[in-house]
Amino acid sequence: MINGIVAAVIFILCLAIIFAEKIHRTTIAITGAILMVAAGSLMGFYSEPEAIAAVDFNTLGLLLGMMILVAMLEPTGLFQLIAVWAGRISKGRPVRLLILLGLVTTVLSMFLDNVTTVVLLAPVTILICEILGIHPIPFLVAEALLANTGGVATLIGDPPNILIASAAGFTFNDFLVNSLPLILVVWLVALGMLRILFRRELAVMPPNAEAVSRLNPSEALDDPKTARRILIVLAAAVGLFFFEDLLGVSPAFIALSAASAAMIWVQPPMKKMLERIEWNVLLFFTALFVLVGGLDAAGVLGGAANLLTYFQGVPPVVFGIMAIWVIALLSALVDNIPITIALIPVIQQLGENGVDIAPLWWALAFGAGLGGNGTIVGSTANIIVASLSERTRTPITSKLWNKRGLPVMLGTCAVISILYALWFPLFSR
């Protein structure tokens, strides 16, 4: 009992300090992990070998592999090309631009990390809006929200999905069957809501619509040869993800194979390429695995699961929908990665207690993915867009996010709840 209290205090303290955003989340997670191992070793509930065993290398490998591919793709200017292309096709009409940029963001975020997608698209979005003479905020907010939404659709789209797939043994195809169709509907709802919420800004016709037609997409692509090579490797990797089951290999193996193939083919300047990899994210994950491993070893997560078993009387559909909302609200306030890592052992324990957990995994994916849209700090993509906009004359404020992002989060969670109920018989395979 005392073990559990100590472990829970360390974990909740870490979450609270992460929430306060005064110290970098990776620093907090590493310190928390050290404290957890120290407390565990002293009190005998957690040891160093157990801490290392708690690290999910499948998740880390998949993240690293995809990060290497993106790090090589970034300097080619491919993202710039795509955004410029969207700008030209829109002919400067704001609503059309919103739909095109939204579509591009969503498709990219389904295969690449949301943060990278937003980091690379947002500056060009600001450029397009400025030469058109329109407000960039609707487009930037839309990009963050739709990147978060699109990420839920695939196994590799979003870190929580990678974690869930690794823990639940879901394949790439499982996500295509159980998540993609639902997210398509949610995406349309989100886009429609953005169209309505920003109707005033989008009604302004650009004074200088023909300027976008003079943007030259081919000049926006700096290194077509490398871009082509990495796209081929990326396409091959996605192709292999489809046959993950058949081949009997892990997603991490596929991603790292693709990364090494791309490195052999392109031979990037190693030091520069490695600088673009978000090592702090990988460290954050590793530290969180150790931290949550201690929480699990101290029996806290099992205890939480046993408490939840009392909800057995509640119909499973209702329980799943409740889970979506609770997880979504938590993810809006705190980083969704620690939430996901902490809830995974709880769901696993529920499974051991005889609950059908397949639908709960999907509730976790939907809640963690869509909940991040609720506040300006809810997801890293939101924070990135907001901090980029701070370097412009029209910064995105927390107040504005509450007026535009929060309704979208609530709306998409409501829609996903309905879809979840309709899809429920298919989840429990």
Added chain:
Amino acid sequence: MLIKDCMKRNVISIPAEDTVAEAARVFVKHHVGVLPVVNAGRKPVGILRLQDLLTLELPDFVSLVADLDFVHDFGAVETTRPAPELLARPVTSLMQPIVTVGEDSGLLRAYSLMLKDDLHDIPVTDPEGVLVGIASRVDVAAAVLSSWQERKGKTP
């Protein structure tokens, strides 16, 4: 030769109380690249560069996008003007820290300071710190190069 032998003595400066709009007028009238900002005793308190004024009009994307060669038409931003309240602000809100040299400074020392701080013009002060002149890179470099023709200096 010293910096005081090659500097321009007719230095255009601006009082610290002036507004950004007034500074812009002085820049246009005298066609200079920098304006030392001086207090009532003509001692420099900062410097206003052309680029400090131009950033008010430059679009935000210039600092966000690395390579702009694909943008052939800046469109709407070509005709935007800074807001009147920005132009009414005092020059002290835009000015940068000033680097000066004493009038008895040597030429190579002055030129090195300009290189290190990436200055195109360097204001010159007398021993009391009062602004007495300004020298451009061209002024200093030409004065240095002119000594090559005399060939009287010692060779290292």
